[in-house]
Amino acid sequence: MKNKFITAVIAAGFVASAGTAFAETIKVGYMTTLSGGAGIIGKQMKNAVELAMEHKGGKLGGMDAEVIFVDDQRKPDVTKQLANKLLKSEKVDVIGGIIWSNLLMAIHKQVTRSDTLLISSNAGPSPVAGSNCHKNFFSMSWQNDQTPEAMGAYMNSAGVKSVYAMAPNYQAGKDMIAGFKRFYDGEVVGEVYTKLGQTDFQAELSALRAAKPPATFIFQPGGMGINFVKQWKQAGMDDVSKLYTVFSVDGISLPALKETALGTISTQTWSPDLDNAINKKFVADYKSKFGGYPSFYAAQAYDTILAIDHAVAKSGSKDTAKMREVLAAGGIPTTRGSLKMNSNHFPIQNFYLREAVKDSDGVVTSKIIDTVFEDHGDAYAQDCKF
Amino acid sequence: MVLDLFKKFTTLWIILVVLAxxxxxxxxxxxxFWNDVVMRIMLLGMAAMGLNIVFGFGGMVSFGHAAFMGVGAYCAGISQYYGLDNGWYQLLMSAVSCGILGIMIGFLALRTSGIYFIMITLAFAQMLYFFFVSLEQFGGDDGLIMDRSDFIFIDLYEPLRLYYLIFFILAAVSIMLMLLIRSRFGVILQAIKSNESRVEAMGLNPLKFKLTGYVISAVICGLSGCLFASWQEFVSPDIMHWTRSGDLMIIIILGGLTYVAGPLxxxxxxxxxxxLLPDLLHVVFPSIAENWMIIFGPLLIAVVLFGKGGLMGVVGNRFTRPAARKDQ
Amino acid sequence: MTLTLLLEQIFNGLQAGITLFLIAAGLTLILGIMDFVFLAHGSQVMIGAYAAAAITIATNNFYFGILAAIPITFVCGYLLEWLIIRHLYRRDHMDQVLATFGLILFFNEAIRIGFGPAALFTNFPSSLSGFIEILPDTPYPVYRILIILVGLLCALGIHLFVSRTRVGAMVRAGASNPEMTAALGINVKILFRFIFAAGATFAGLAGMMIGPLTSVEPGMGEPLLILSLVVIIIGGIGSVRGAFIAAILIGLVDTVGRVMLPMLFKTFMSVSTADTAGPALASMSVYILMAVVLVFKPTGLFPPKGA
Structure with missing residues (x-):
C-alpha cells in the first residue's frame, strides 16, 4: 500500500552552461517521507531542498546538479528498495535526507558500503554514531541523545531538583530519557513510557497531578506532541508543574497548537531567529515562498544541500573520497553558522534553549532565550573507529 | 504426474520460468535495480502463498500472518547477534519457531471462526509486535543491523546469489503447494471451507486439518521472513506491523484466492x-503525484466491483482452472 | 496511589470507553445485521472531526461547527452506502475487506489533498474550559464530563430505539437472523441504508468531540477502528448492549492499565525491568483481554440471541 515514486526535480539549471566541454553533473538522491501521516515533515524538507537549489542557481559547488526526490513511506523495506534504485539505476553520487532512525539503520550498511556518501538530514541513532559508524556517513543534524542532554544540563542550571519524565515506549523514547538522565543531576521521581501513537494523555496527566512534581520533561514527537501539549494546557497543568520539552513543540506542531503552546520551553540546535546571514535568508525566503515558518527539519534539509555544495566547491570534484575529506574537516557554512565535525562525522555544535512566543505578526514561533551548550559533541564518538 | 501438475497450474509454471x-x-x-524489486515481490509473494493455504483454501481469514514473517526475520537477526551466521541453520530455526508458535496460536485461535477468527489472529500478532518493540537489546523498533546470512557455498554478496536462493525456495514452496492442494489433505481442507459439518459427518476432525494447514502456512511465512532479513540486511518490528498482514491479504484477494498462483x-x-503508479502520476498529474493512493484505493474497489475471483478470475486464463470453486 | 487518583482514572477510562462506544455502536450493527466487514468506519470519525473543525474555524463558533457537522456526516454515510456499499453486501468478506481498505486509502488522500497534510488547529470554547470538582481536591475538565454525558445520552437513545420502537425490532431481528428478516418482507434496503448512515453519524460525532482534544489529521481514524473492532468482538457482533459494556471495559483496562501496571510491577521487580515490562504489557493489554475472552467465549460476551 505504500511506495515510492520519483520526482525528478530540479533539472540541471541552464543547459548550455558556461562552455565546459565535459560538463559533469552531480546527482543527489533525496529520501524523505512524503506520503502518509508524516508527509508534512517530508514536504517541508523537500521545500527546503528546492529552496537551497534555487539559491545555488541549480548548481552544487559550481557543478551542474540534479536532485531526485523519493518517498520512503516510512517503511524500512521500501527505503531499502529505494536506496537500491538510487544507487543502481540512478547512479547517484550522494544520498541525503532520512527522517527516522529505523530507516537510516535499514540502509546505512548498503549505502556506505557502495562508496556513496550518505548524509542524514535528521536521524541520528546511537549505533551509527558509535560502534557501527562508517566514514561515508555524515550527519547534518545531531545524535539522538544530545538534545535531551542539553535539556538536562539546562534544568541543572535552573535549579530544578526533581523531575517527572515521560516519553513514548519505543527506542527513540528510551534514548531520549537516557540522554536526559546522563546530564541531569537532580532526582527523576517518575519515568513514564506512554504508548506509541497515543492520542489521549488524560490518564497520565491525572497521575502527574497526583504526583505534583515541580518539573515535567517530555519527548512526544509529531501528533503526540500536539495532543500532549494541548491536553496539558486544557487540564490546567501549568499550575501544577513546569513543562520542559524536546522535539515536541516545533515548526511542525506549532501551527496546530498556536497560542496553546505559548511559553513552552524546548532545546534545539536551530531556531528561526538564529542570527546569521545564511539563516536569515533561508527563513525569510522560505516564509515568502511557502507561507509559514520552516521547522528544524527544513533547516537541516537546507543544510544538507549546503554541505554537498561546500564539499563539491572545495574539492572541485564529486569524488566520494575527496568530498569526504572536505566534510570531515568541518567548517561547513550552514543555517547554524560554520559547523564543526566530530571524529564520527556528527556535528559539534551549540544547543539553545527556546521558548514559544508570538512574532510581530502574531504568529507563534520559537525564540532563543539562552545557549545551553557551546560546541557540544556526542557521547558515542569515542566508540567510533573507521 | 509432472505433466498433470503442469496442465493444472500453467500460470504458476509460466511465472516461475519468467522469474528464472x-x-x-x-x-x-x-x-x-529490477532484480531487487523482483526479490521483494518473490518474498512477499511467498508469504502470501503460505497465508493462502488457510486464507483461500481453508477459508480461515488470518489477519496476523506478518507476525510469522517477523518471527522468521528475528530468528535470523537474533541468531546472528549471537554469532550464529549459518543461513541454513537460521532457516531451520525460523521453520521450527514458527511451527511451534503456529501450533500454539492456531490451537487457541481455531476455537473461533469468521470475524472472531480475524480478530483473534490480529490480537496475537499485535502481542508479538509489541513484544519485539520492547526488546531493547535487539534495538527495539529501531531494529537490528545485520549482515546477509552465511549460506555455506553460497556467498550472498556475490551478484544474483541471493536472487536464486530466494527463487529456488519459492519454487520449492510452489511445487509443494501444488502437490498439497491436490492431495487428500488439500481436498479435505477445501471441503471444510465449503461445508465443515459435512466433513465432520464423514468422521473426520476438521480442527486437525485446519490446525495442520495453519502451521504449514506459518512455517512458509517464517521462511519468507528469514530470507527477508538477509535481503534487507536489517530486522525491525516493522516487518510484522498489522498493515503488512493487511498487505498480504490484499495481495491474495487481488490475485485471486482460489488459485495457487493467485498470491504471486x-x-x-x-x-x-x-x-510505477507514482512515476506514472508524476507524468500525467504532477500535482497529486504524492497522493498516488487516491488512485490506488479506487482501483482496488474497481477490482472487487467489476471482477470476481481477483485478477486470475478477471483475466480468466483458459489454461488455469480454479483449484476449488467458491460456494456462493 | 491514592483512592481519589484511582477514581479519577476510572473517570478517564469511562470517557475513553464512551467515545469508543459511539464508534463501535454503528459498526457492530453493520457487521451483525448486514454481515458486512466495513474497515472504513474510522474514516467516518475523521470526516466528522474535519467537518466540525473546518466549520468551527470558518465560523469561529464551536457549537455551530458541531451542529452543522452532524447532518454532513449523515449525508456522507448515506451517499457512501448508496454509491458503493450496497453493491457489496452479497460479496464475501474478502471482497469487502479489499474494497473498504481501498476506501480508507481514498478518504485519507482526499482529506490530505483537500486540507493539507498538517494537523488542523482546533480547540473548544473557553466557556467549556473550566473544571468541576468530582471529588474534593480533584478537579476534572468540564469538556470531558460533557463527552461522557453526551455519550451516555446517545447510548440511552440507541438503547431505547433498538428495544422500544418498531424499526428497532427489525434491527434486533436482523441481528439475530438476517435472512429471516428479509423473508418477512421488511424493506431491508432502506433499513440498511438508515443504519449505515446513523452509524456513520455516531462515529462522526465521536470524531467531532475528540477533535479539540487530539490532533485532527489524515488517518486519525485507523487506530480507533482497530480498538472499536476489539470492542465489538469482545461484546459480541451485533449486540449494542455488548458493545457498550465492552467499550467501557476496554476504556478502563487501557487507561487504568497504562498507569497502574508499571506501578504494580515496581512493587515486585527491579525498576528497570518494570519500566520495560510494564509499558510493553500495557500496550498489549487490550489484545490480551480480547484473546482471553475469545478463547473462553468464542462468540464474544453477549452474542445476540439466535446468532
Whole structure:
C-alpha cells in the first residue's frame, strides 16, 4: 500500500552552461517521507531542498546538479528498495535526507558500503554514531541523545531538583530519557513510557497531578506532541508543574497548537531567529515562498544541500573520497553558522534553549532565550573507529 | 504426474520460468535495480502463498500472518547477534519457531471462526509486535543491523546469489503447494471451507486439518521472513506491523484466492503498481503525484466491483482452472 | 496511589470507553445485521472531526461547527452506502475487506489533498474550559464530563430505539437472523441504508468531540477502528448492549492499565525491568483481554440471541 515514486526535480539549471566541454553533473538522491501521516515533515524538507537549489542557481559547488526526490513511506523495506534504485539505476553520487532512525539503520550498511556518501538530514541513532559508524556517513543534524542532554544540563542550571519524565515506549523514547538522565543531576521521581501513537494523555496527566512534581520533561514527537501539549494546557497543568520539552513543540506542531503552546520551553540546535546571514535568508525566503515558518527539519534539509555544495566547491570534484575529506574537516557554512565535525562525522555544535512566543505578526514561533551548550559533541564518538 | 501438475497450474509454471530467466533480461538491458524489486515481490509473494493455504483454501481469514514473517526475520537477526551466521541453520530455526508458535496460536485461535477468527489472529500478532518493540537489546523498533546470512557455498554478496536462493525456495514452496492442494489433505481442507459439518459427518476432525494447514502456512511465512532479513540486511518490528498482514491479504484477494498462483500474481501487480503508479502520476498529474493512493484505493474497489475471483478470475486464463470453486 | 487518583482514572477510562462506544455502536450493527466487514468506519470519525473543525474555524463558533457537522456526516454515510456499499453486501468478506481498505486509502488522500497534510488547529470554547470538582481536591475538565454525558445520552437513545420502537425490532431481528428478516418482507434496503448512515453519524460525532482534544489529521481514524473492532468482538457482533459494556471495559483496562501496571510491577521487580515490562504489557493489554475472552467465549460476551 505504500511506495515510492520519483520526482525528478530540479533539472540541471541552464543547459548550455558556461562552455565546459565535459560538463559533469552531480546527482543527489533525496529520501524523505512524503506520503502518509508524516508527509508534512517530508514536504517541508523537500521545500527546503528546492529552496537551497534555487539559491545555488541549480548548481552544487559550481557543478551542474540534479536532485531526485523519493518517498520512503516510512517503511524500512521500501527505503531499502529505494536506496537500491538510487544507487543502481540512478547512479547517484550522494544520498541525503532520512527522517527516522529505523530507516537510516535499514540502509546505512548498503549505502556506505557502495562508496556513496550518505548524509542524514535528521536521524541520528546511537549505533551509527558509535560502534557501527562508517566514514561515508555524515550527519547534518545531531545524535539522538544530545538534545535531551542539553535539556538536562539546562534544568541543572535552573535549579530544578526533581523531575517527572515521560516519553513514548519505543527506542527513540528510551534514548531520549537516557540522554536526559546522563546530564541531569537532580532526582527523576517518575519515568513514564506512554504508548506509541497515543492520542489521549488524560490518564497520565491525572497521575502527574497526583504526583505534583515541580518539573515535567517530555519527548512526544509529531501528533503526540500536539495532543500532549494541548491536553496539558486544557487540564490546567501549568499550575501544577513546569513543562520542559524536546522535539515536541516545533515548526511542525506549532501551527496546530498556536497560542496553546505559548511559553513552552524546548532545546534545539536551530531556531528561526538564529542570527546569521545564511539563516536569515533561508527563513525569510522560505516564509515568502511557502507561507509559514520552516521547522528544524527544513533547516537541516537546507543544510544538507549546503554541505554537498561546500564539499563539491572545495574539492572541485564529486569524488566520494575527496568530498569526504572536505566534510570531515568541518567548517561547513550552514543555517547554524560554520559547523564543526566530530571524529564520527556528527556535528559539534551549540544547543539553545527556546521558548514559544508570538512574532510581530502574531504568529507563534520559537525564540532563543539562552545557549545551553557551546560546541557540544556526542557521547558515542569515542566508540567510533573507521 | 509432472505433466498433470503442469496442465493444472500453467500460470504458476509460466511465472516461475519468467522469474528464472529474469536476471538475463536485467543484465542485458543493464537494469540491476529490477532484480531487487523482483526479490521483494518473490518474498512477499511467498508469504502470501503460505497465508493462502488457510486464507483461500481453508477459508480461515488470518489477519496476523506478518507476525510469522517477523518471527522468521528475528530468528535470523537474533541468531546472528549471537554469532550464529549459518543461513541454513537460521532457516531451520525460523521453520521450527514458527511451527511451534503456529501450533500454539492456531490451537487457541481455531476455537473461533469468521470475524472472531480475524480478530483473534490480529490480537496475537499485535502481542508479538509489541513484544519485539520492547526488546531493547535487539534495538527495539529501531531494529537490528545485520549482515546477509552465511549460506555455506553460497556467498550472498556475490551478484544474483541471493536472487536464486530466494527463487529456488519459492519454487520449492510452489511445487509443494501444488502437490498439497491436490492431495487428500488439500481436498479435505477445501471441503471444510465449503461445508465443515459435512466433513465432520464423514468422521473426520476438521480442527486437525485446519490446525495442520495453519502451521504449514506459518512455517512458509517464517521462511519468507528469514530470507527477508538477509535481503534487507536489517530486522525491525516493522516487518510484522498489522498493515503488512493487511498487505498480504490484499495481495491474495487481488490475485485471486482460489488459485495457487493467485498470491504471486497479486504480489507482482500490487508491488509493481506501488512502484510505477507514482512515476506514472508524476507524468500525467504532477500535482497529486504524492497522493498516488487516491488512485490506488479506487482501483482496488474497481477490482472487487467489476471482477470476481481477483485478477486470475478477471483475466480468466483458459489454461488455469480454479483449484476449488467458491460456494456462493 | 491514592483512592481519589484511582477514581479519577476510572473517570478517564469511562470517557475513553464512551467515545469508543459511539464508534463501535454503528459498526457492530453493520457487521451483525448486514454481515458486512466495513474497515472504513474510522474514516467516518475523521470526516466528522474535519467537518466540525473546518466549520468551527470558518465560523469561529464551536457549537455551530458541531451542529452543522452532524447532518454532513449523515449525508456522507448515506451517499457512501448508496454509491458503493450496497453493491457489496452479497460479496464475501474478502471482497469487502479489499474494497473498504481501498476506501480508507481514498478518504485519507482526499482529506490530505483537500486540507493539507498538517494537523488542523482546533480547540473548544473557553466557556467549556473550566473544571468541576468530582471529588474534593480533584478537579476534572468540564469538556470531558460533557463527552461522557453526551455519550451516555446517545447510548440511552440507541438503547431505547433498538428495544422500544418498531424499526428497532427489525434491527434486533436482523441481528439475530438476517435472512429471516428479509423473508418477512421488511424493506431491508432502506433499513440498511438508515443504519449505515446513523452509524456513520455516531462515529462522526465521536470524531467531532475528540477533535479539540487530539490532533485532527489524515488517518486519525485507523487506530480507533482497530480498538472499536476489539470492542465489538469482545461484546459480541451485533449486540449494542455488548458493545457498550465492552467499550467501557476496554476504556478502563487501557487507561487504568497504562498507569497502574508499571506501578504494580515496581512493587515486585527491579525498576528497570518494570519500566520495560510494564509499558510493553500495557500496550498489549487490550489484545490480551480480547484473546482471553475469545478463547473462553468464542462468540464474544453477549452474542445476540439466535446468532
Amino acid at each position: 530467466f529474469f536476471p538475463i533480461f536485467t543484465s542485458t538491458f543493464d537494469l540491476p 500474481v497479486g504480489a507482482i501487480v500490487f508491488l509493481l503498481l506501488e512502484e
